[in-house]
Amino acid sequence: MASDSPPPTAEExxxxxxxxxxxxxxxxxxxxxxxxxxxxxxxxxAHKTCAPMLPPPPKPQPATPAQIAAAQKESACLRAEGISWYPDPDPVTAQIDDRRGTPEQWNALKRDHLDALKKCRPER
Structure with missing residues (x-):
């Protein structure tokens, strides 16, 4: 599968x-x-020990109004499907902050809520 992500940097x-x-x-x-x-x-x-080596995050790219609207619709849909903790997207980048919600919640989302994900993310 091809990715738009750049290869990892030496710092990463x-x-x-x-x-x-x-x-x-x-x-x-x-x-x-x-x-x-x-x-x-x-x-x-471990994260505290290695934090000085972490490169600064890249500057987020603003999303288009359509991308922001789609991300907001997806968040609302997932909450309507019973995933009450699912966060709203960033109003500028449309990204979901995966620090909102526990690792257990994110794992359960992928494991237990596939029907909701398919319903709310039909284009993926």
């Missing part, structure tokens, strides 16, 4: 290598980018 690789050395489980996306395995328990100490 160093950060995730640091986390791995601290015992954090790392998984790799289809395009080779390292990510924390969110199905495993969080390790706050």
């Amino acid at each position: 690789i160093a950060y995730y290598d640091c986390l791995k050395k601290q015992g954090v489980a790392i998984v790799y996306t289809d395009y080779g980018a390292p990510r924390v395995d969110k199905s495993k328990p969080a390790n706050d100490e």
Whole structure:
């Protein structure tokens, strides 16, 4: 599967290598980018230890009005389907802040609410 995401930077690789050395489980996306395995328990100490290595986040790109409207509709739909904690999208970028909601909630969303996701995200 192709991705629009750029390859991981040297700083990102160093950060995730640091986390791995601290015992954090790392998984790799289809395009080779390292990510924390969110199905495993969080390790706050490792993140504190490695935080100085974390590159600054890229500046978010503003979304189009249509993208913002679609993201708002999706959030409202998911809440109407019983996922009451699902956050509203950012009003500028249309991104969902995955820090809102627990890892358990995000895992349950993908595991237990596939019908709601299909209904609310028909284009995906």
